[in-house]
Amino acid sequence: MKQKSMVSRREFIRNTSIAGGGLIIGLHLLESCVGEVIVNPKFKDPLPLSENVFHQDGATSITDFLQIRSDGSIFVALTKYEMGQGVSTGLSAIIAEELEADWSKINIRYAEPIKDVANITGGSTSILSHWDLMRKAGAFAKSLLMATAAKEWSVYVDQCLAQKSVVQLLGTKKTLGYGQLAEKVVVPENYRELFDKVPLKYRSKFNLIGNRLKSKIIPDIVLGKHPYSIDLKIPGLKYAAIARCPVFMGSLKNYDDSAAINIRGVEKVVPIKGVVIDEATHVRDGIAVIANSTWAAFKGKEALVAEWDLGEKKNINPERFEKECYQLLEKEEGRQILVDEVVHEVTDYDDTISHTYEFPYQHHACMEPLNATAQYHVDSCEIWVGTQSSDKVIGNVEKHFGIPKENVKVHCHPSGGGFGLRYSSAYALEALMVSEAAGGDLVKMCYSREDDIKFDYLNPFELNKHTIQIKEGRIIGWNLKNVMDNWGGLSAWLYYDVPNRSANEIKVKGFTQMGAWRSVMANAEGFSTECFIDEVALALNRDPLEFRLSMLPANKMLTVNHRFKCNLGRLRGALLLAARKANWGVELSSGSGKGIAAYPYMHGNGYGAAVTDVSIKDGTISVDKVTLAIDCGLVVNPDLVIQQMEGGIIWAISAIFYGGTDYKDGSVQRSNFHDNKVLRINEIPEIEVHICENDEPKPWGVGEIAGPVTYASVCNAIYAATGKRIRKLPIDKELKLRENG
């Protein structure tokens, strides 16, 4: 269907296919961000006008990436996954800027995945990776509209001005709206060339980017009609719940469904044979109950009697496992990771300091429990799911069922939180396995909250041991040694400008499945690095801010983990801003303390710093205020940045006090929000966010900056207030203090 060589111009740009006419720009979005051309057969149903739509029919988002309709409404197909981080609003703003569109006319279309593009959302890179492409698409559409207006008036294009969805003939009152023009666009022969060469706006001319634009999805949310996958309603839908093997890698021996099948609403009970697709993608052995409501499916699941072979993992004991991890740190060398270009062994030093920090397993507990809807046919299938990676969903299905990629139809929904959990997306495959086992029923498979917690892909348990050598008051060598449960890898961003930085990692296999968790490795590494440097500063009698600054020269790009260039000036700037705004250095009353931290998030090239104020009230730690500064390059929408920082800080404080997990005999013991607590509205600190001024040409990552600096600044503040050093999370608000006397 897609034949690049035989593409006609009409399929790239057209102005006849939407009801009532209009202009459609289709882009074949390649990783290189070059506009390409694609053939797509037809549009089905005309889309409803002037509101966000969820696209359920055959047109892919490539063909009608950007629609300008004759009534002036504009539809942008969402090429990234919306999970609450505001990407739909951010991406539309970039298009609207170059298009000179009226922001109020912009709507979102949730679209199908785009073929041949990495449909992956993660690492805080969405805005960054689509920046050039979105701009070009907007600018190209504008150039066509302007050319059309010029032709109408028989003038040169440079006599026309486009503003807020209207083209004006300069020096006159003559105007033509985008809606009117869209119908009349005649596509030039050399459209490809025009697309490639289309001029973009100067940063100083931006009038949407950089402003507090209102979200495009909030109006739907407050009406209760944002299209989460869990809300899907289609004819013939059945509901499924699965009783899964409580221990990872265990298997189903036997089951008795006689009680379950008698529950009102339960229709079928079928066994599911688990599968391991890759390190982060597993489906456990289980028994699926199919019913006419979610509730009946849950009831049926509870009524099942199952016999499991729990396998090896049940023997993993938490205390013993942790102890072994600490022992490995001492016993094993570990795999060496390149950090610095040159590392010499440090032998001539005055002193050495070394501490180990523990970051625990963590649960996601996204508010929308995992779910997916699927229907299996022998050589094709259809899936409705919220996923950070539709590519993985399609790939998993192809691997497991052998259904060719082009016959796997995925509808991408926005989600009630992602935070990394919806990255591997095994639950989509799991739903399809249920459909297959049930003879091709259309099933919405939903995790109960208990399932969502018990079968979570946890953030890995990590130990980070930092060791430095000191000579004449300066750090002359720094090693980070890490033990990590089987997932991902050490980032080893050692960003202070000291010689001989090195890192080693040791992998262990814990009791369950691991996955990405907001800020990923930066959590444990940021927490440990920034608590450690604080300890070193105090050991050397230096002020923690001044000591950090002494190793962050303003004009230096430092190589970290041999592939990222860390801009120390930007990190320094964030640190200075946070310190100034939070009155760093002001004397505090006893029982209160300030802590500081800075961290770069190299995947997204963003930099953050925070100062936290804590106080001790009735023997309990109270986090009173977090002041955070962020340098994320060019800011598309400051309000979204602030929102992400607020959310990230609250997320991290949850992890500090309530994080971790509890497991026994290989099985997670937490089950719901009473024992897997998260921060509530009466527990939040005052939050102040400051965005660094800069002249960066591009927007950088935002979503994962807040966590690392929050853990460390809170723990450093607790030390300042109490003299108690925190080297292990989570902490108990009271207990730890009592222990300390």
Added chain:
Amino acid sequence: MRIHVNDKDYEGDFDPNMPILWVLRDVLGFTGTKYGCGKGLCGACTILVDDQPVRSCSVPVGFAEGKRIHTIEGLENTPYRSLQMAWIKEQVPQCGYCQSGQLMNAVGLLKTNPNPTENEILDAMQGNICRCGTYPRIIKALKTVIENKEA
């Protein structure tokens, strides 16, 4: 059995033991009300039953017979739409999943206490979890609604 949702009657052979949440979502198609925990712990499923905020996941539909149910879908047509406006103005939601429950719980609060203090707001809203951390904005939005009403 007949139930009354957003000023309309719905007749059906409902299982009286089924929680209102699932009748709303799976039987009647009111999916604005969300499932978050099923145990009364998170508030995502909050609706009003005779003007009282109720965790619909934990109350069987039989209980609502003869009573007035209000869900997020009907909020627009009530004076409490000022909350929805404030939520938009302060840009409260992130993923939005908890927000139907937050809004309905806030309606319940204002119905019984039209001028809550900050502490009363925190107290009333602490049963509603938001994993995205929109709490600071929920407080701000509620305050603007309260202040504007007084003015």
